Amino acid sequence: MTFRTKLGAVAVILSTGFAGAAMAQDVGKAVEARQSLMQLYAHYLGTLGGMAKGDMDYDAAKAQAAADSLLAMMTADQSNMWPQGSDTEALGDKTAALPAIWTTYPAIADKGKAAAEAAAALASAAGTDLASLQAAMGGVGASCGACHKDFRQKR
Amino acid sequence: MRRLIRWLVFLGLIGLAVFWWITRPNFADADVVAGLTGDVERGERIFYAGGCASCHAAPDAEGEDKLKLGGGLEFVTAFGTFFAPNISPHENGIAGWSALDLVNAMKHGVSPDGQHYFPAFPYTSYAKAEVADIVDLKAYLDTLEPVAVANLEHEVGFPFNIRRSLGGWKFLFLKVDWVVETEDEMVMKGRYLVEGLGHCSDCHTSRNPLGGLDLGNWLAGGPNPDGKGSIPNITPHESGIAAWSEADIAEYLNSGFTPEFDVAGGSMTDVVANTGQLTPEDRAAIAAYLKAVPALERVK
Numbered sequence: 001m002t003f004r005t006k007l008g009a010v011a012v013i014l015s016t017g018f019a020g021a022a023m024a025q026d027v028g029k030a031v032e033a034r035q036s037l038m039q040l041y042a043h044y045l046g047t048l049g050g051m052a053k054g055d056m057d058y059d060a061a062k063a064q065a066a067a068d069s070l071l072a073m074m075t076a077d078q079s080n081m082w083p084q085g086s087d088t089e090a091l092g093d094k095t096a097a098l099p100a101i102w103t104t105y106p107a108i109a110d111k112g113k114a115a116a117e118a119a120a121a122l123a124s125a126a127g128t129d130l131a132s133l134q135a136a137m138g139g140v141g142a143s144c145g146a147c148h149k150d151f152r153q154k155r
Numbered sequence: 156m157r158r159l160i161r162w163l164v165f166l167g168l169i170g171l172a173v174f175w176w177i178t179r180p181n182f183a184d185a186d187v188v189a190g191l192t193g194d195v196e197r198g199e200r201i202f203y204a205g206g207c208a209s210c211h212a213a214p215d216a217e218g219e220d221k222l223k224l225g226g227g228l229e230f231v232t233a234f235g236t237f238f239a240p241n242i243s244p245h246e247n248g249i250a251g252w253s254a255l256d257l258v259n260a261m262k263h264g265v266s267p268d269g270q271h272y273f274p275a276f277p278y279t280s281y282a283k284a285e286v287a288d289i290v291d292l293k294a295y296l297d298t299l300e301p302v303a304v305a306n307l308e309h310e311v312g313f314p315f316n317i318r319r320s321l322g323g324w325k326f327l328f329l330k331v332d333w334v335v336e337t338e339d340e341m342v343m344k345g346r347y348l349v350e351g352l353g354h355c356s357d358c359h360t361s362r363n364p365l366g367g368l369d370l371g372n373w374l375a376g377g378p379n380p381d382g383k384g385s386i387p388n389i390t391p392h393e394s395g396i397a398a399w400s401e402a403d404i405a406e407y408l409n410s411g412f413t414p415e416f417d418v419a420g421g422s423m424t425d426v427v428a429n430t431g432q433l434t435p436e437d438r439a440a441i442a443a444y445l446k447a448v449p450a451l452e453r454v455k
Contacts (some may be wrong), residue, residue: 042416049416053406098260126165134409138431145424146217154421 027086031095034081037073044070045140048126052134064127067119070140074119088153096153108151115143157359178322180265187286188255189361190212193294201292203432204352205281209425210239219336221428224248224296225304228380230275234366235311237275254293261289264325271321273309274328280354281346328367335373335448345444347436349374353430358386360421361454375451383419385455391446394453404442405435 045065050056087099101108118139125132189432202208208216211224226239238444241248247328250256256267264278265271281289314320334350337343349355361369361377369377375395376388388395396404403414411419419427430438 045412045416049406049410049412052410053402055400119176137410137412139405141412141418142424142428142431144418145411145420145427148418148420149424152420 003043003072027083027091028094030081030083031086031091031097034078034097035095037076037078039080040073041070041144044073048122048133049137051130052137058130058133060127060129063133064123067126071116071119071123074116098153101151104150108147110151111143111147113120115140115147118143158334168238174323177326178271179268180322181263182265183255183263183286185255187251188258188290191254191287191290191352193254193290193292193297195291195294195298196294197288198291198295200433200437201284201288201352202295203429204348204437205284205292206353206426206429207242207292207296207407207409209422209429211242222299223302224299224323225302225383226306227304232275232381234273234315235309237273237309238307240306241302241304242296243299244297245303247303247305248301249296250301252293253292256418257293258286258289262286264321264329269316273311273315273321274324275309277293277354277357278366279329280351280357282329283333283351288352288401305389308416311370322329324367327359327365334370335444337444337447339443339447341443343445344437345440345442348433348441349444355389358388369454372451372454374445374448375454377454389445390448390450390451392450392452395450396445397450401439401442401446404445405438408433408438408441409435 005061044066048057048063048070051058051063064112082097082101084102087102088095089099118136122133122140124134125136206223208224210228211226212221213223213225213230214228216223224241224243225245226241229240230237230239236395244250252267259265259267260272260276261281261284263282264274264276305408333341333346334356335346337346356368356374358380359374359376361372361375362380363369374389375392376386378385380386391397399407399414407413407419410425410431411424411427413419
């Protein structure tokens, strides 16, 4: 799948995934799935960021593999991960997903698309050299932060 | 009896005179800007180091809109509700201002017509900025797009609505001495950015009941001064960021990623948008300073 069609798919997924109601146990599974996905982002970012800040030696092949994997995770199908009734109001501490995700929809879809674009930019820079990797980290961080600022409960 | 009344009137007048003297607005000498010409490029760095856009851009502005400084952001505090003013080069903003006017605003907390600003504007930190840097900043601000937004009146109750009384507040709390003593050049560079322009303490240090910074708990976090939640301890204490290396801090200020590769949320998102524009050297200096401050228990 090319990057462009992947981004298109993200937009479709994010635009259709928010309406459906779900059974209680499905809500729990959905929350687990999306939290696991976030941990996978963090896993690959750990490799990329470790190199960016000099804790790890830069290795072009490893950086490329991590960035490609991150992009794959960030463009994975999330259509069943965000059912209605899976916000902080319904689930309390089990989630940090604010009701604004659903009440301001499709604002989150735009931010998701921006994040996928930033991940794509990182994937095209990560294997070039360390300086390119370092420069592209900021875009990914900013797009993650933009979403968390509006849609994740402060801890 | 008459003698007593005379004495009371006399003491009252002395009191008024002292009040008048203490609360008078202080201005910089006009010659502090003599011989200085603003440099736009250097001013851009000061703009990002000072985090001006975080408050003075329109609420929720993103991308290029962050350079339209029409103001309007609301701060709900224990003392009242404040609205960030227009600082774009428009007549509703600072179009008519000289560089000296900006020096007086940032270092002395006074407007060109001699009114005290409320300390929601972090002049207690900006007071530590170099005059030359403010002159550069003014040159940069003048290159931005004029925005026509009119300023909103702050909603403040007694006694804070009496602007003159803010002179007394400044007398007590406007201190220009460095909080952290150091001889290390890198730490000094970071200190200028953290204690001065970056105004980190305005959120990360708790306040006394009058709103003055509690310098004994420097950067040890505390309640959010503007909304719900609490502000993290950023001293090298285990209840703070002892576990973060200098590289971790620098990367956080570059991309917003924590050592666990979680990401900055809340108002730190806007801060990182600014610190990400600084040079790696500036971020490393901030990190060196934060590792050099006294390690303190987190303030709840």
